[in-house]
Amino acid sequence: MRILILGGDGYLGWPTAMRLTLRGHSVMVADNYLRRRLEREVDAVPLYETPDLGTRAAVFAALTEKSICTREGDCTRHEFVDALIRDFQPGAVVHFAEQPSAPYSMMGAEQARLTLENNVGTTFTLIWALLRHAPECHIVKLGTMGEYGTPNIDIEEGWIDVAHRGRSDRFLFPRQGSSLYHTTKILDTDLLHFYARNNGLRVTDLMQGPVYGLTTTECDMDPRLATHFNYDAVFGTVLNRFLVQAVAGMPLTVYGRGGQTRGFLNIEDTLQCIELAINTPAQSGELRILNQFTEQFSVRELAGRVCEVGNRLGLNVAIASLANPRREKEEHYYNAQHHALAELGLEPHLLTEDVIGGMLERVLPYRDAIDVDSIKPRVQWSLDA
């Protein structure tokens, strides 16, 4: 199948591109390196440098004799995306092309506007390019479990039957994001919901939990194929940040009481989920929503596990509680369904001690390069406009 990946330079985008190519698909990736630019803006550095897409595609081609087509451009611009869709005629588009950081979206008005315009703009531009040039194409969109927030009821997979005053109907599961970033993903879902209903688009919206891990089998083929790995307080996700803190000899920073519970998954499982979604496309007019995670943990539990494994490796890991810079519940009910991807065939890579140990060992070679200052939270959810 011809597959277009928007946001193909990212932590998940690049490994996905390699995986799908090795599965025999014809893959094109597009990116405008926005996240790299934003990293520089906030003085964050990844754990190691990664080459640009052209270079990585060349390395990949030399190793595998398979080519990944790369395009540099802004996916909010309709001229750019229209031409990609019209000329490439993809059977599926994997849409990662969003500003991915909740803290970045909460830094101030300009960062909020960029997040809103980039994320909603990319989704909207893609929708119209498909309506014009490839209406049968399947959109596989990366949403977030954070769209649901932390409701006091079980989280279903996207939809819920509501009985009310003797009648009933089925609705999108209620959503309430805890940052503007999460809220833009809610807006994306609203737009996809409308255009699926009205124009028959095929959409799979993956409600993904925080991803952890440094590598995939394809990344391991050559150091230049490594994925872009952030650990700073703006672009790093919580478990990846803990891994780097453990190696740096810095206490793991738990925000508040650490009772925040989420569904997590290994980067290897993200790739499986995307492949499973592509292999079983949504119907015309369907907004299919799949909850994409494998295990639930509280932040406190995650820190405890990293601490334990790290100390066994002689790392001398401690845990520190910081005043929570975010506005979120620190103790709450959380029980989210995640059957659908398992039924499609997902074989989870769970967070065992071996997995944690293996990730810590992969961080160790970069110990001296870690910028510990960048890990301290510096974005307050309360307004400082």
Next chain:
Amino acid sequence: MRILILGGDGYLGWPTAMRLTLRGHSVMVADNYLRRRLEREVDAVPLYETPDLGTRAAVFAALTEKSICTREGDCTRHEFVDALIRDFQPGAVVHFAEQPSAPYSMMGAEQARLTLENNVGTTFTLIWALLRHAPECHIVKLGTMGEYGTPNIDIEEGWIDVAHRGRSDRFLFPRQGSSLYHTTKILDTDLLHFYARNNGLRVTDLMQGPVYGLTTTECDMDPRLATHFNYDAVFGTVLNRFLVQAVAGMPLTVYGRGGQTRGFLNIEDTLQCIELAINTPAQSGELRILNQFTEQFSVRELAGRVCEVGNRLGLNVAIASLANPRREKEEHYYNAQHHALAELGLEPHLLTEDVIGGMLERVLPYRDAIDVDSIKPRVQWSLDA
């Protein structure tokens, strides 16, 4: 109180400005005449010409010795809105500044993009101007009953308690718009919901039904103070369109079977509702949602009433069923609550035969100027990209 009205040139904006000024408020209105520009773009003409805001404010001042301050500018531009809020320091902002037509939003990619960027952009720009310069200011936002769609359960006022698997929580009432226009109002609500929760904004989101009527007591003071009245298929709302069709001797165009049921209200009641909302501001952090309509009718019933009254006036009115250009249910359950504004003191002007007759008589003097071609639907909800 100092009150800023965004979209003050509109069908509802200008009468609201006069009403609030005569109530003793200090009123500033802003508009960029977008709707007038879009009317020209689609070759729609209002029933009669209305002067620009500066001229209307001068006429109003000459009659009442009260001034309405007018500003021309684009409310998606943060420099413009920031300066308005910073300098005027309103206690309330009434936000009408949105592209108001569902058919326009469905004409094609460009019109959809304009609707999305204008509507969501204005709301976002306003939010941030308030966070920076007037965080205690009360936003009174015009949403639409169309955000709820036509669910198979009773529509509550904004929120619903959901019991699920032995637990329960309170959520935004599920929303599913039937056009991109309606969907942009859903996105607005999502944004206001987030910034109310996170930053303590005070928000009243008025879920308004289709408004009808040609005038208010203030508009009646002078012909030059009349409100801008559209009747064409793009910018006219259904009952206003029927009134003009009846006078023009053209059959009332019911889309499909006409079982589409909505909550309607008189323009006089819109003004009351806005005043009631302003007089009882939302709390800090509250997204208060009020369903703003007074009576439910199906389109078929509305046409029947206009037909009956029109024929009694000797107008020879017929009803024609057209293939529905929209994608919507033509027969459906509809029962929407609307207690909250009544409890705040709303005294409805119901759609009596006298009211219909009075409206028809107000249209009669313009009979020869009616552009009947502009009333025929020309926007198909199915894609013609």
